[in-house]
Amino acid sequence: MAGSMPVSIADVAKKARVSISTVSRVLNRRQLVNEKTRVRVEQAIRDLGYRPNAFARGLMLRRSEMIGLLLPDLHGEFYSEIIRGANAQARELGYNLVLSSARDGDDSHALLRAMQQRTLLDGVAVMVSELTDRIQEALAGFALPLCVLDAEVDGSPHDSVVIDQRQGAVALMRHVTQRAGWRRIIFVGGHETNVDTIARLEAYLQVLAERDLPLVPGDVYHLDYQYDTAYALAAERVRSWAGPGHGVFAANDEMAAGIVAAATAAGVAVPQELAVVGFDDTRIARMTRPPLTTVRVPMAKMGARAVELLCQRIAEPQRPPTRISLQPELIARESCGAPGVRLRAQA
């Protein structure tokens, strides 16, 4: 096996009685070297436990086969899925993933650090939670191949992958108004400035208008995406919400689960007396009774496509910027009260 001192290409060359050029050729372009020589060199490589030095290699080749993934946070299943999809795709394409997270206060710092070591990374995929001017500017001036997740930077020449939140929410609203026959819909969102909540609320308003349903101002709530607060709110209001054709559109599964639990505890039957739908299709959606009708947001796919786009750009830097829009998928389960059709309930 290998000794403890690092083995260089010169050591291999000496042992195999060839020049370092030949060793290098065996490593990179085997067909250029005579078979007998090649076998001898390969044997020497094995004997010495030689591994090429990636720095030296990268210095010549100007590629590290590493790409960066910069996320706003790493907490929870949401980001976990992005990472998972991105990692799988990166491996598939022969790249490794360098992970970093930039919380809001910290993000410019993280971006700068990522840029600083830019010569070590072949490209970067970035997801930002909010698009401040400073970030916009940093992204626009980015020298490296870049792919932006779930946001678009105006006038930047970069690739991006977005999820059509609005479309998914519209599909959900149409499902509950048409298939399930809801006529009064309570909206429970996250914070008013949250981009996802905004998109879902817009869809809510749009479909209310489409279906000529009245907008009751008191029926729109803004919470914090947490189970507990949704449970508390519902525990208080659920009796006044209940009624035939009444339903709650919660902006995520966690709040929807809280509402289902509170309703059940208060003796309000779901979905008969009050229907409920969620959003995201996290594991929680299948753990309520009845299971939640929700919208699956393809996070893993988003990560994967971003990496794919990024690697394409690395290979072909001059290619015009691409924008991929991913469609969320309606997952119809029992909680919305639609008749029998468990469309993709087992998916």
Place this chain on the structure above:
Amino acid sequence: MAGSMPVSIADVAKKARVSISTVSRVLNRRQLVNEKTRVRVEQAIRDLGYRPNAFARGLMLRRSEMIGLLLPDLHGEFYSEIIRGANAQARELGYNLVLSSARDGDDSHALLRAMQQRTLLDGVAVMVSELTDRIQEALAGFALPLCVLDAEVDGSPHDSVVIDQRQGAVALMRHVTQRAGWRRIIFVGGHETNVDTIARLEAYLQVLAERDLPLVPGDVYHLDYQYDTAYALAAERVRSWAGPGHGVFAANDEMAAGIVAAATAAGVAVPQELAVVGFDDTRIARMTRPPLTTVRVPMAKMGARAVELLCQRIAEPQRPPTRISLQPELIARESCGAPGVRLRAQA
């Protein structure tokens, strides 16, 4: 700003009318260079948008300031927390994290790849789901600074961070037998070969013996850690499980949640007629009614300590191997039926 061609240290030197040595000194050891010169060089660096090439730098310094994190999988909150803790600690110490996952079939391949590029990584933290001989061997022969998570490799000179699963499970069992007065305990585990399940089952047996409680063979089940299967099992058995002083010890929160739901649906009151406890303290634990008594496993801390250990070893390769054992924390909530004491329920 920078032109599109890469700017090298020579460009900066020429622009500042100094030698490249001086530029290098400004970059690394500012105090060795005259202030007027330094200002001129710094100006040139800014004007040109110069960034040092990390490959060239690494080639001399033999460090990349990157460490690898190799996990069995990336799915779910469990790994998400490890990654989060590891990333935060790495950032803290000036390192970046390179992520990889090695599913079971694939793991040796991933390990080898990680080793192949070993000259690019300063060290690696590895978590393995099962310790096969092949993996054991690969780890033992690892040439790079290495830290093993949640497992120990016999006779290897490497650092490790483990969680004292057994201890946590014992604490939980003692809590339910002493504080909550359980006298018959149904154990619902994951697969029989799963290391975590094994540790928890051992604790179960140990405390049964301590407390002179009978071991009923039919009361030990092996499922798959999933909500659905636990729900299904409990739906069938819950009436026969119910009784005063009876309780279920599920090996994770998800199965515990399924059992609580099935019991409630069957009209069995939790915890009065059947108490339930889980394990892991995931978000689910606070979403059941009543909330679950469980054991918090400090995943984020494990990730962080592993990175810390790894970086220490990188700095001081000859240091003797360290082993850190992390204690899980008992989280007492209502589902176990212990009188009033909500120890750290709000934590």
Place this chain on the structure above:
DNA sequence: GGCTGTGTTGAAAGCGGTGTCAAACGGGGG
């Protein structure tokens, strides 16, 4: 035999930094 082509190899020039060493400079003391 001389010429052209093909297969195989080695010497050497980078790639872009860091570190060593010696030179240049200037000031103070003898």
Place this chain on the structure above:
DNA sequence: CCCCCGTTTGACACCGCTTTCAACACAGCC
């Protein structure tokens, strides 16, 4: 005036690899 010494600077030798480019051997051809 010369010597010594501290400060500041530049020349240059690496680090380990890839990649020309030329050399060489040997074949087939005129």
